[in-house]
Amino acid sequence: MNNMEKLKQLLTDVFLLEPEEFSFDLKRSDIDSWDSLGTVAMAVGVQxxxxxxxxxxEAVAIASVQDIVRYLEAKGVSFNE
Structure with missing residues (x-):
């Protein structure tokens, strides 16, 4: 599983999304379950x-899936697979 697939799986699990609902363009405001507990679950899942x-x-500053990608890329995780 590449990193894009891994992140998609993580976020669909954490935010209780159907795979077809997921997009790398999603923002916090698009996901009802992305509240304070969702933010904690996302941060734990990233770790x-x-x-x-x-x-x-850092976790509370994340406002979109693209923010998560940028955070991970800054930590050396590649999404150009």
Missing amino acids: ESFGHHMKPE
């Missing part, structure tokens, strides 16, 4: 799936 601990202030 478990990609091995990068997200600080609380």
Whole structure:
């Protein structure tokens, strides 16, 4: 599984999305379950799936799937697979 697939799987699981509902263009405001608990679950999932601990202030600054991708790319995770 490549990193794009891994991130899609993580976010569909965390935010209880059907695979066809997922898009890399989604924003927090598009996902009803992306609340404070969803943010914590996303941060934990990022650590478990990609091995990068997200600080609380980093997690609350994330407002879109693209923000997560940029965060992970800054940590050295490649999405150009």
